[in-house]
Amino acid sequence: MSVITKSNPSNLTLTKLMQDCPGRLEKVFSHYLTNTPALALKTTMSYCLENGGKRLRPLLIYATGQAFNALPENLDIPAGAVELIHTYSLIHDDLPCMDNADLRRGKPTAHQVYGDGMAVLAGDALHTLAMQIIATHPGSLSIQRRLHMVKVLSTACGPYGMAAGQAMDLTAMNDPSISGDLLMEIYRLKTSKLFAACLELGRLASPDDDEINQRALQQFGDTIGLAFQIQDDVLDMEATTESLGKPQNHDEKNHKITYPKVYGLESAKVKVNALYLEALEAIDYLGNQAQLLRELMQQMLERKG
Amino acid sequence: MSVITKSNPSNLTLTKLMQDCPGRLEKVFSHYLTNTPALALKTTMSYCLENGGKRLRPLLIYATGQAFNALPENLDIPAGAVELIHTYSLIHDDLPCMDNADLRRGKPTAHQVYGDGMAVLAGDALHTLAMQIIATHPGSLSIQRRLHMVKVLSTACGPYGMAAGQAMDLTAMNDPSISGDLLMEIYRLKTSKLFAACLELGRLASPDDDEINQRALQQFGDTIGLAFQIQDDVLDMEATTESLGKPQNHDEKNHKITYPKVYGLESAKVKVNALYLEALEAIDYLGNQAQLLRELMQQMLERKG
Numbered sequence: 001m002s003v004i005t006k007s008n009p010s011n012l013t014l015t016k017l018m019q020d021c022p023g024r025l026e027k028v029f030s031h032y033l034t035n036t037p038a039l040a041l042k043t044t045m046s047y048c049l050e051n052g053g054k055r056l057r058p059l060l061i062y063a064t065g066q067a068f069n070a071l072p073e074n075l076d077i078p079a080g081a082v083e084l085i086h087t088y089s090l091i092h093d094d095l096p097c098m099d100n101a102d103l104r105r106g107k108p109t110a111h112q113v114y115g116d117g118m119a120v121l122a123g124d125a126l127h128t129l130a131m132q133i134i135a136t137h138p139g140s141l142s143i144q145r146r147l148h149m150v151k152v153l154s155t156a157c158g159p160y161g162m163a164a165g166q167a168m169d170l171t172a173m174n175d176p177s178i179s180g181d182l183l184m185e186i187y188r189l190k191t192s193k194l195f196a197a198c199l200e201l202g203r204l205a206s207p208d209d210d211e212i213n214q215r216a217l218q219q220f221g222d223t224i225g226l227a228f229q230i231q232d233d234v235l236d237m238e239a240t241t242e243s244l245g246k247p248q249n250h251d252e253k254n255h256k257i258t259y260p261k262v263y264g265l266e267s268a269k270v271k272v273n274a275l276y277l278e279a280l281e282a283i284d285y286l287g288n289q290a291q292l293l294r295e296l297m298q299q300m301l302e303r304k305g
Numbered sequence: 306m307s308v309i310t311k312s313n314p315s316n317l318t319l320t321k322l323m324q325d326c327p328g329r330l331e332k333v334f335s336h337y338l339t340n341t342p343a344l345a346l347k348t349t350m351s352y353c354l355e356n357g358g359k360r361l362r363p364l365l366i367y368a369t370g371q372a373f374n375a376l377p378e379n380l381d382i383p384a385g386a387v388e389l390i391h392t393y394s395l396i397h398d399d400l401p402c403m404d405n406a407d408l409r410r411g412k413p414t415a416h417q418v419y420g421d422g423m424a425v426l427a428g429d430a431l432h433t434l435a436m437q438i439i440a441t442h443p444g445s446l447s448i449q450r451r452l453h454m455v456k457v458l459s460t461a462c463g464p465y466g467m468a469a470g471q472a473m474d475l476t477a478m479n480d481p482s483i484s485g486d487l488l489m490e491i492y493r494l495k496t497s498k499l500f501a502a503c504l505e506l507g508r509l510a511s512p513d514d515d516e517i518n519q520r521a522l523q524q525f526g527d528t529i530g531l532a533f534q535i536q537d538d539v540l541d542m543e544a545t546t547e548s549l550g551k552p553q554n555h556d557e558k559n560h561k562i563t564y565p566k567v568y569g570l571e572s573a574k575v576k577v578n579a580l581y582l583e584a585l586e587a588i589d590y591l592g593n594q595a596q597l598l599r600e601l602m603q604q605m606l607e608r609k610g
Contacts, residue, residue: 036464037494041472045464092429097421116402120425121472124397124432128463131436135456147452151440158433159341159350167346167426189342 014295017062021055021079024062024072028080028137032129044114044122045129048087051107056228056300057082057198063292064202064217071205074139078149078201084130085157086194091123093166099254145204152204156197165190173256180262184226187259192225219282224297227275231303233258234268239305276301319600322367326360326384329367329377333385333442337434349419349427350434353392356412361533361605362387362503368597369507369522376510379444383454383506389435390462391499396428398471404559450509457509461502470495478561485567489531492564497530524587529602532580536608538563539573544610581606 029049036042058079065075094101094109095116101109111119134149141149155161168186172178199217236251237260251258260268276297283290334354341347363384370380399406399414400421406414416424439454446454460466473491477483504522541556542565556563565573581602588595 032464036469037490038464038469038472038476040476041464041469044472088429092425095422095425097425117400117475118472120397120400120402121468121475124393124428125464125468125472127429127432128459128468131455132459132463132465135452135459143449143452147440147448147455150436150452150455154433154437154440158437159337159343159346159430160437163426163430163433164341164343164346167343167349167423167430170422170426171343171345185342 013066014063014292014299017059017066017292021059021062022052024076025052025055025058025080025083028076028133029084031137032133040114040118041121041125044110044118045126047113048091048110048122048126049083051105052083053105054303055083056296057086057194059296060195060198060221060293061202061205063296064199065205066292067286067289068203068206068208068213070202070207071140074141074205075202077134077137077139077141077146078153078198078205080137081130081133081149081153082194082198082201084126084133085153085162088123088126088130089157089162089166091119091126095119098166098170099250101250141205148204149201152197152200156193161193161197162190165193169256173258174254176257178257178262183257183259183262187226187229188222191229192222195225195228196221213286216282216285220279220293223275223279223282224300227272227279228300230259230268230275231272231300233260234265234272235303235305237265272301318371319368319597319604322364322371322597326364326367327357329381330357330360330363330385330388333381333438334389336442337438345419345423346426346430349415349423350431352418353396353415353427353431354388356410357388358410359608360388361601362391362499364601365500365503365526365598366507366510368601369504370510371597372591372594373508373511373513373518375507375512376445379446379510380507382439382442382444382446382451383458383503383510385442386435386438386454386458387499387503387506389431389438390458390467393428393431393435394462394467394471396424396431400424403471403475404555406555446510453509454506457502457505461498466498466502467495470498474561478563479559481562483562483567488562488564488567492531492534493527496534497527500530500533501526518591521587521590525584525598528580528584528587529605532577532584533605535564535573535580536577536605538565539570539577540608540610542570577606 033042033046036045061079061082062072062075065072090104091110093099094104095111102112103109109119110122114122130153131150134146134153157163165186165188168182169190172182172186196218199221200214203213203217233251236258259271263271279297280294283293338347338351366384366387367377367380370377395409396415398404399409400416407417408414414424415427419427435458436455439451439458462468470491470493473487474495477487477491501523504526505519508518508522538556541563564576568576584602585599588598
């Protein structure tokens with residue numbers, strides 16, 4: 001299904017953004033990794049960062065910033081920080097004591113290559129470095145906006161966000177009697193909060209001060225986060241190991257209850273499309289200003305892995 | 306050995322500080338933990354925080370702040386944050402894939418009670434919460450000072466500090482050919498950096514702007530951090546399991562190379578005293594202003610666990 005049917009004149013811009021994004025992030029990361037004192041730690045951190053995925057969260061930040069006239073160098077700051085947080089969470093999530101995953105994006109997971117202890121530490125170091133980047137990376141971002149970013153990011157990924165969702169995932173998602181409401185609450189915490197934070201961080205890197213924009217972007221981020229997570233579950237059941245870059249049916253093997261298992265595969269697909277439409281509606285009032293965000297969302301909708 | 310021989314008129318103040326500190330921290334922690342959405346995560350975090358040790362790092366912050374006329378409510382912010390960072394590092398350090406410790410302060414370690422996965426997540430959540438507290442906890446601290454604190458804390462505990470030291474500990478400290486220099490570098494990274502950060506954070510919570518003070522406090526923190534770490538190794542070899550609250554000779558069982566193993570037990574004790582004297586010298590010029598810091602250091606020197 002395509003939710004954007006009209007011709008898309010700015011496709012080049014999204015293409016360019018997607019081309020530029022990995023290089024911009026790489027520059028931020030190497031600024032901090034080059035002189036770190038512990039070689040084995042640096043090697044593990046680099047291995048995980050180089051095995052980058054779609055860089056979807058940074059792309060959301062750059063696309064939001066573009067909508068609100070942020071300077072690209074100021075967007076590098078939250079984009080780098082969020083990608084570090086996301087990477088740390090994947091490393092810890094893949095550990096044997098969590099999801100016990102051997103493959104990530106087609107390559108052996110960090111603990112498979114460097115051992116569990118070094119994987120824990122590399123995750124921890126990336127986690128801290130995210131905050132260090134917000135506090136110290138060059139750019140013309142004001143101190144006020146930087147501290148606000150620390151607040152937004154920590155609230156989204158700590159015990160009020162991602163970490164809480166991961167913990168509930170660990171305790172509740174093997175229970176076949178889990179309610180649909182609780183499942184959605186877990187998805188919101190473990191995935192949507194960080195998506196919504198990306199939108200807010202992109203806005204905070206810009207001169208925008210409008211509360212209406214803030215609320216609309218949060219609604220957009222929340223909703224695509226949910227859609228993305230349910231779509232992940234659908235892909236886990238439908239896609240091949242090759243297209244996923246990790247073993248297919250991993251949730252099934254971990255006896256995880258997911259949205260498509262509770263509501264059925266077809267209902268899950270309908271839900272994903274409904275959520276993407278809801279997200280579009282939230283930023284409809286922005287018109288052309290949000291075109292890049294719409295195109296990025298379209299890409300998310302069409303992804304196969 | 307007592308390095309402070311003169312009578313100590315302000316002993317009452319240190320006693321009071323030590324009495325008040327746990328309650329002040331508890332208030333900060335409960336402000337954030339009460340409404341967290343994931344019950345199992347909250348339980349694990351609380352278990353670790355309630356099993357508090359000497360609260361030495363927060364005490365260093367309060368004592369430094371007292372020397373520079375900081376408001377106690379502004380000191381609560383870095384004191385809470387640092388204790389969370391310290392607690393997270395202990396949880397991860399105790400994991401089977403790291404030091405594999407069953408006891409911490411006389412109680413079973415987090416992973417023993419709640420499982421390895423929940424222990425990883427509780428550590429992660431405490432880690433993030435530390436930054437959230439600096440960004441959001443009530444107080445009259447300026448935005449500038451708060452962001453500066455994020456910088457100081459993240460630099461001290463990430464890939465340029467504690468996490469690097471832990472990684473080097475993991476890779477190098479089982480090698481019998483490790484040089485004394487490398488051993489000291491690891492101690493500096495894994496322990497001293499956070500100690501030095503405590504001094505700087507206490508100063509940053511105050512109106513002080515003096516670069517001489519900054520350098521002196523850093524020197525003091527670095528030095529007592531090294532002393533503390535070597536003393537830890539000595540205690541691990543000499544103290545009883547009961548006084549340590551964790552199994553004695555744990556380093557030996559983990560085949561860890563430590564300062565007293567390289568240089569001998571007596572040399573290690575001499576080094577600890579020499580470092581404490583060096584630390585005293587660094588803040589000598591502060592006179593009575595730093596009396597609380599001296600007394601606290603004296604307590605550290607006399608500790609048995």
